Amino acid sequence: MEDVYAVLNKKAALDVTSQQSVSVTKVLDPEIDLGTLLCFDSNDFDTQQLRSNQEAYLTNETRNNVQLLINKLFELPLKNEDGYMYVDLPEPRYNLPREKPLPTPKPLTxxxxxxxxxxxxxxxxxxxxxxxxxxxxxxxxxxxxxxxxxxxxxxLEVPGNAADPNxxxxxxxxxxxxxxxxxxxxxxxxxxxxxRKIKVPAVGLPPLEGTLHSNQLKTAVDVAKISTASVGKFQPKLSKEVISTKKNIPGLKKEKIPAKSMQEEKSSSLQILESINNKKPKFNLEKAANKAIHAEEVERAREKKEGGGKKKGGRSRSKGSFKRPTANTGKRLGKQKGGRKRR
Incomplete structure (x- = not known):
């Protein structure tokens, strides 16, 4: 019996030592925000334990910090409602960053x-x-x-002041x-x-088919100005005329590129050469396979054409070997009733 009691006591002692305590002590108390359920531990890591057994050490530290957070939660006053126990979390002290910006409110109609x-x-x-x-x-x-x-x-009653009672x-x-x-x-x-920020005409009617938009009229004026022999250089201007700043007006000459120094020209040429060399040729496997199959089919058709299209191993026949029908062996049909047969 003594051996049985010794084994049971030893097992109970092992169970007690395996259960970790709910009281955790640290050199510096972690900063806990119950509003967002955050725990900031500013204590230094034990480098020796971290190098020897990193996974177990980090798991133990995480467990201790979570235990401290749970201990703080149990310090809050409990409330009972309909047989359910709950606590009210205080206001958060930290504003957690959002992954995406706040949605913009829709404009009111x-x-x-x-x-x-x-x-x-x-x-x-x-x-x-x-x-x-x-x-x-x-x-x-x-x-x-x-x-x-x-x-x-x-x-319906006709009003007395009606212009036309009918x-x-x-x-x-x-x-x-x-x-x-x-x-x-x-x-x-x-x-x-x-x-949706769509521009609509102020008048309730849409523009007619023949009318042009103001932007189209401005473009037409700009094109008409540069349609002279001097490309609009000596064209007279009005007193309150707005000069167009468009660069893509049809008919305008391209601006000349200013002269570059030898060093700038050399660097630009080297950049072009480097961009060409960096481009890797793209190999299209499907296109190459189709090309090879097409070449084989063309070669096979050419060989077949040169061979005359004769089947190998077939029996050759001459023109006279075929039997022709003999004359005067058939019966002539009599006159048929019902008229001539149409084809």
């Missing part, structure tokens, strides 16, 4: 700016409203809404609705263009 200025808040629209005239619930959209409008407005008020109402829908659609497209 014209309606959004107007709603902010007027304090208009978006409220969900009801799907059905109560109509006092029909005494029933009418949907906000759909075929039932249109049927209810026809049922409600089956008669005007079709129903058609006038339909046209007004179409104009409202078109105006809303036009405003929606303008908002999309403004959010």
């Amino acid at each position: 014209k309606w959004q700016k107007f709603a902010i200025e007027k304090g208009i808040k978006k409220t969900p629209k009801p799907k059905a409203t109560w109509d006092e005239i029909l005494q029933k619930w009418i949907p906000a959209y759909g075929y039932k809404k249109a049927a209810a409008d026809k049922e409600k407005d089956w008669i 005007v079709d008020l129903f058609a006038q109402k339909r046209e007004a609705k179409k104009e409202r829908v078109a105006k809303n659609e036009y405003q929606r497209l303008r908002n999309i263009a403004a959010s």
Whole structure:
């Protein structure tokens, strides 16, 4: 029995020594930021242990720093809610850098700016409203809404100040609705263009087919000026004329390259030579294989043509060896009924 107790005590002692303590002591206390769960250890490494067993030493140091961070977390006041225990982390002291910049906010549309200025808040629209005239619930959209409008407005009163009492008020109402829908659609497209920074004409109509843009007119003026024999050198200029700075106007002469010194010319030539030498020739394996196959096919076709196209091992026949049909051995058909056969 003594041997059994000795073995159990030895095993218990080994278990105690294998379990590391939760209390960690260091020369310099690490700096801990609980808001971001960071631990900065400014202690020096033990170079001897680091060289002898690097993996085990770094693992032990990491474990100790994590243990210190967990000890600090357990010092925070616990809170209980619905049977769950939690702690509130303090405000972080370090701002962690982002991998990508902050996303830029989308520009507000014209309606959004107007709603902010007027304090208009978006409220969900009801799907059905109560109509006092029909005494029933009418949907906000759909075929039932249109049927209810026809049922409600089956008669329209002609206003007393109407210029023409014989005007079709129903058609006038339909046209007004179409104009409202078109105006809303036009405003929606303008908002999309403004959010995407697309330039739209100030007038609601697009330019005609024959009209040119202002940039095209400026280019045409510049081309017309340099169309003289002196390439526009002696062309008179207007008092408030803006001189074009474009270099790619058709007809302009290229600027002459200024003269270089011998050293500059030598260095530029050496750079060109070096760039040519550095270029490695590209070998296209597929193209080379196709070229070799094509050459073999051409050679095979040439040999076949020179050989006369005769099959090897075949039996040669002369012209007279073929049997020809003999005459006066067939039967002549009589007259057929039904007319001549068309081919």
